[in-house]
Amino acid sequence: MTDYFGMESRSNHILTACTVATVMVHLDRLESVLPIAGVWFVTSTVAEKFLGMSHGDSAAIFGGLLAMKLVPMLVKRVVTIAATFPLALIFKYVSQILPKYTIDESNFYICDGATTEIANKRKQALLELSERWAKKYKKCIDFSGELKKMMSDVRFISGRCFFAFNDVVGSYLDPSMALEKTDRMNVTDIDGNVAMDISGSYGVNVCGYEKYKDFIEEGWQTAKSKGLFLGSLDSIVLDNISRLRKISGQDEVSFHMSGTEAVMAAVRCARWNTKKRMVVTFGGAYHGWWDGMQPVVGNDRIPNDVLCLKDMKQLSLTVLALRASEIAAVLINPLQCFHLNQAPPSDIVLSGTTFPAVGETPGYKEWLHQLRKVCTENGIVLIFDEVYTGFRLHPRGAQGVYDVQADIITYGKTLGGGLPVGVVCGPKNLLARGDPKKASRVNYVIGTFAGHPFVMSCMNAFLKWLDKEGTKPYDAMHSNIENFIKSTNSKMKKSGYPVELASWYSVWSMKYTRASRFHWMFQYYLRDAGVNLSWVGTGRLLFSLDWQKADYDELQGRILTACESMSQGGWWEEPKANIKQKIGVEMGCGVFKNLIS
Ligand SMILES: Cc1ncc(COP(=O)(O)O)c(C=O)c1O
Secondary structure (H helix, E strand, O other): OEEEOOEEEOHHHHHHHHHHHHHHHOHHHHHHHHHHHHHHHHHHHHHHHHHOOOHHHHHHHHHHHHHHHHHHHHHHHHHHHHHEOHHHHHHHHHHHHOOOOOOOHHHHOOOOOOOHHHHHHHHHHHHHHHHHHHHHOHHHHHHHHHHHHHOHHHHHHHOOOOHHHHHHHHHHOOOOOOEEEEEOOEEEEOOOOEEEEOOHHHHOOOOOHHHHHHHHHHHHHHHOOOOOOOOOOOHHHHHHHHHHHHHHOOOEEEEEOOHHHHHHHHHHHHHHHHOOOEEEEEOOOOOOOOHHHOOOOOOOOOOOOEEEEOOOOHHHHHHHHHOOOOEEEEEEOHHHHOOOOOOOOOOOOOOOOOOOOOOOOOOHHHHHHHHHHHHHHHOOEEEEEOOOOOOOOOOOHHHHHHOOOOOEEEEEHHHHOOOOOEEEEEOHHHHOOEOOOOOOOEOOOOOOOOOOHHHHHHHHHHHHHHHHHOOHHHHHHHHHHHHHHHHHHHHHHHHOOOEEEEEEOOEEEEEEOOOOOOOOHHHHHHHHOOEEOOOOHHHOEEOOOOOOHHHHHHHHHHHHHHHHHHHHOOOOOOOOOOHHHHHHHHHHHHHHHHHHO
């Protein structure tokens, strides 16, 4: 025991406490603990030899110094954990535990405690639908059967309901569509069936399919004489750059081949130019499939240089200020405003007990302005990932709608005028590829197909169209959508259907107002009524600028027909059992089975 400044302290305890704290702070980088231990060992040996100081004394001094450094680090760690998106903390473990199980046909129709009468009604409805589809979609079904043997990604997107139901549903219904042609918002499959498309081609279709045919035709006319010469910088590229500078409010432009690649480039540039490694994203936001930017679902390599924080929380802003010296950039996907902190309420995640709140989150604009201020004050790069929202919300994307200027903006999807593209816009200092003082320190962000002449020409056709049209068609579309949502909701309510529509600009969604284990069946009836959805089902839907009042009316009629079929089939009958409990038991049994198998 040693006396320091009148305080008794056990140097060993100090050292132990500091060691534990050091390990906690550096859990993700344990190797950095070793040099600290090494420094203590060397200094204590030197102090003992030359100053006659005991190991205990040197441990206490060293521990005290370490504590001065560790306390702020611990505070940062605790605040960060409190601000972290909960799924980002537990996903690693949840993904190991959550079992995949199947509900067999004998339990399928009664999994919500339904009576035999309702179960028979459901079975009959499924059988009828299946028989109808076998004739109606014969070629599509054959085609997708072949494709599924050879394409894992087709198999991945064909399970469209709560996973436990996939086996039974898959044995009756295959919603795969093989396309013959598009005509306005109508898609015709190889069996000759015509459906109104509300999938929006993953967000690419902003202008309407006919417009993209025009852009591609115009682009081809301009590009065909150039052939495959890559690395060219012609007048079209220059014109695109000058238009994109105006739209983004930034000096420089860099071309890539997909949205994911644009995000990779933006993040790499931000890290390289700020010489910081950490990047912040917000829970539920999608920034492409690159594992370096997927901190939760969809990726087994959880990155340790991404902080996934809670959106629209003051504590998240505190983390930015506290850890500014480590954080290179914050990424925003403004689409988050619609499904804040949540994956879209797709039919896959609709287990019957979840009612995700859908709709524009109030206060989002104010939050973005606060975030802008905190980033500016702390030297953090604010990246707007406008791959989805750019040109969809407004000709200037979310920057235009929310009146916020980001430091780097990524675009993609519709900007290619119908061809694949990714674009990064930013200031010179943040997009720099070379260090002015160090010859070998370069930021290698470049790609073979960057600035492909055909892509550049189609992009040019799109950008010229955008310049000519301005905001007028957007305003008309938003007003049409508002009327459509109001009128459809009122009709569905009157008929007692448990569905409500919500929209945010041209993005819209269907949410369910009553519990059911079978809401996902709705997407199959929508298909049957002539409505084409993407694989995420009713959670994320899109309109394009070419829809007219008569088209919205037609769609409304088809939605109501699908609602009626759902009701007639007994799928929306009030559950007789506590479905939360049922799912809990099913999951528990699944975990147990996994453990013993
Ligand atoms: C916001 C956002 N960022 C990035 C991407 C990835 O784009 P891509 O699919 O072109 O790689 C997407 C795709 O949906 C997106 O919505």
